Amino acid sequence: MKKRKFKISDIIFVGFIILLLIPQTRTPIQVAVNKLKVAVWSPSLEDANDQDQVAPFQYAVTDLQGASRNVAVGEGKVTFISYWATWCPPCIAELPGIQQLYDAYGDRVNFLLxxxxxxxxxxxxxxxxxxxxxxxxxxxxxPAILQENSIPTNYVIDAQGTIIIKETGAADWNSSKVRNLLNELLAK
Incomplete structure (x- = not known):
């Protein structure tokens, strides 16, 4: 039987696997991998025939300071909803793009994270x-129409309550595709 020689790529692969097994290094590696996905993955628009309609409602929420409020969804204003968590690598990877989108559109679009x-x-x-x-x-x-078992799950809902984008998994929310869509929805 021929003895196999270790190559540098074998050592790198084993090292990578070990890093994934260590809790302190696993999340940063997963976030980095998801950032690569975010760099090339722009959210997809729902096909016009597949767009669901949200009945207008008030989303009862509490903010970070503990204040209760109701945020209108499907009641005359475009809404961006994101279901996320601090421990979720794809969520962490897409948050910088969401922050940039919020910086540009936060005064004209309801953002609910x-x-x-x-x-x-x-x-x-x-x-x-x-x-x-x-x-x-x-x-x-x-609401049942917005229930999803995966995070992150993000929605862009127009002013009449039509779900224009439903995206599960990390995506580039600051892409020109999303910005063009928001500009179009806001112009209506």
């Missing part, structure tokens, strides 16, 4: 990363 985590944990995460996003904690059952 919804998480089930504790406010203290989310506050530490946001402070550490330097995000200034409208993060909320749902105080009601998610």
């Amino acid at each position: 919804l998480t089930q985590e504790t406010p203290e944990k989310v506050e530490r995460f946001v402070r550490k990363k330097g995000y200034e996003l409208p993060i909320y904690f749902p105080q009601m059952q998610t």
Whole structure:
């Protein structure tokens, strides 16, 4: 039997696997891999025949400071909804793009970044990363039409309640495709 010689690529592969097994290095590696996906993956528009309609409703939420409020969805204003978590590598990877989109459109689009985590944990995460996003904690059952078992799941809903984009997994939310769509929806 011929003895196999180790190559440098074998050593790198074994090292990579070991890094994935160590909890402290696993998440940064997963975030980096998802950032590569975000760099090339722009959200897809729903096919016109497949677009669902959200009945107008008020999303009951609590903000990071504990204040309760209701945010209108499908009631005359474009809405961006993101279901996410601080421990989710694809969520972490796409947040910089969401922050850039919010910076550009936050005054004209309802942004709802919804998480089930504790406010203290989310506050530490946001402070550490330097995000200034409208993060909320749902105080009601998610409407059936917006229920999804995966995070991140993001929606762009027009002013009449039509779901224009439903994207599960990390994506580039600051792409020209998304910006053009928002500009078009806001011009209506």
